[in-house]
Amino acid sequence: AQKITQTQPGMFVQEKEAVTLDCTYDTSDPSYGLFWYKQPSSGEMIFLIYQGSYDQQNATEGRYSLNFQKARKSANLVISASQLGDSAMYFCAMRGADDAGGTSYGKLTFGQGTILTVHP
């Protein structure tokens, strides 16, 4: 079974500063993918960044980067130069194999989420 844990229910950051949102995962699959999604107060789910388990480099997408530490099973999201519009709920999610044969139906397992508040 796959499990995602986000231990920070809420985080606060000052505008223009960097912030790290924690995510740890548990899986026995050798091949998996890790995702981060943003959910603003409007409720929509927005894809931010992806990291594959075999990727050698940490993923980056604009102001978002993923600090991937495979041995520690962590996939923390780093947001640089925070903006007021970054205030939202953030979810970490994982996709792995769904059976012993490695078949994947693309199911994502989500963490509980972290509410980020950016102060001016």
Add this chain to the structure above:
Amino acid sequence: DAGITQSPRHKVTETGTPVTLRCHQTENHRYMYWYRQDPGHGLRLIHYSYGVKDTDKGEVSDGYSVSRSKTEDFLLTLESATSSQTSVYFCAISRNQGSYGYTFGSGTRLTVV
């Protein structure tokens, strides 16, 4: 144009009544999913589909059924709604390929009174 739409966006229903939520996609993706979002639980998988008439249960499937008679439509039915099913329901579609994760619908806020 959105590749995935959910209907209705909001619904209030009475305990014991059946409710059907609809998810419609125009992306021709094979994989479709229904999740519920509750505070403190993140998103939890209810049911998913990997093709027409091919569906399976997720983590929290009790009290829910699904049907997929066409590639583009995935229906979620609450057979007899209970207050514990008050939640926000999200449909998602996926290519299940590489860095492609989910494209989500806008969500349905369901209140069971």
